[in-house]
Amino acid sequence: xxxxxxxxxxxxxxxxxxxxxxxxxxxxxxxxxxxxxxxxxxxxxxxxxxxxxxxxxxxxxxxxxxxxxxxxxxxxxxxxxxxxxxxxxxxxxxxxxxxxxxxxxxxxxxxxxxxxxxxxxxxxxxxxxxxxxxxxxxxxxxxxxxxxxxxxxxxxxxxxxxxxxxxxxxxxxxxxxxxxxxxxxxxxx
Numbered sequence: 001x002x003x004x005x006x007x008x009x010x011x012x013x014x015x016x017x018x019x020x021x022x023x024x025x026x027x028x029x030x031x032x033x034x035x036x037x038x039x040x041x042x043x044x045x046x047x048x049x050x051x052x053x054x055x056x057x058x059x060x061x062x063x064x065x066x067x068x069x070x071x072x073x074x075x076x077x078x079x080x081x082x083x084x085x086x087x088x089x090x091x092x093x094x095x096x097x098x099x100x101x102x103x104x105x106x107x108x109x110x111x112x113x114x115x116x117x118x119x120x121x122x123x124x125x126x127x128x129x130x131x132x133x134x135x136x137x138x139x140x141x142x143x144x145x146x147x148x149x150x151x152x153x154x155x156x157x158x159x160x161x162x163x164x165x166x167x168x169x170x171x172x173x174x175x176x177x178x179x180x181x182x183x184x185x186x187x188x189x
Contacts, residue, residue, distance in 0.1 A: 001185060002062040006051040011171040012067060018167075019178060021186060028054045028066065032079075040077035041102045044068040045117060048104035056110040063109045063184050067172050071146035072100040080143050087136045087147035088129075091157070096126035099146060103168040107180040114183050116176035118168035122146070123159040131157075 003023040005016055013025050028051040034043050045068075052066030071078035073094060081087040099122050107114040139153045148154030150161065150169045167174040178188050 002059070003181075003186070004055055004059055004062050004064045006055040006064050006066040009171055015167055015170060015172040015174055016065070016177070018174060019181070019188060021181070021188070023065075026055050026059075028052075030054055032068070034077055039075060040070040040072035040100075041117065041119075043077055044070050044102045044104040045106075045115070048106040049108075049113070049115070052106040052108040052113075053110070056108045060110060063107060063181070063186070065172075065177065065181075066106040066108070067104060067177075069101060069103040069145050069168075069171055072102055073097065078147075079145055081147045082142055084136055084140075084142070087140075087142055088132055090147040091124075091127060091132045091136070092129065094124050094146065095132070096124060098123050101146065101169055103171065103173050105173055105177050105180065107177075107184055109184070112184070114180040116173065116180060118163070118165050118173035118176055120161065120163040120165070120169045122150075122161050122169070124157055125159050127157060 005023050005025045006028040008027040030050045047068035048066040052064045056064040078090050101120045103118045105116050141147050141149050165173045165175040
């Protein structure tokens with residue numbers, strides 16, 4: 001069976017490699033703009049589905065994994081900051097707060113769809129502006145939802161992480177992904 005990851009994310013590619021299944025990574029070319037009034041949870045589910053189905057339509061018979069993640073701060077989706085000032089602003093907004101990270105995964109072969117969502121709660125310490133700036137300058141998390149890399153120095157920003165799957169916060173919930181791939185017929189331990 002052919003497996004395709006509908007993503008250009010190096011983080012998702014590295015995570016999927018852990019499952020030791022051969023796969024290709026293909027950019028899905030999906031507009032990731034949130035819809036008016038769409039909750040962060042609904043948005044990540046819609047985008048994961050759209051990414052998987054976009055590639056599945058071009059690769060009949062292949063199984064395709066689509067995934068999307070957003071930080072949810074009081075119902076407002078925080079995406080990838082893209083630059084230093086936006087990263088600092090996101091971390092200032094999240095300082096001393098609890099933020100939910102919704103990570104959706106969708107597995108499709110065009111005829112059959114399997115899906116899961118992980119929600120991880122991150123509780124950030126109360127952060128001084130100087131701490132935020134030092135962190136952002138050191139790790140430059142401009143391509144990360146929420147403006148931190150939990151697998152790196154970003155862990156020093158937290159009081160706690162509450163999760164069922166530690167890989168979800170990095171971008172692909174491997175526990176759920178492995179379960180979906182087993183349902184699709186892939187041989188995993």
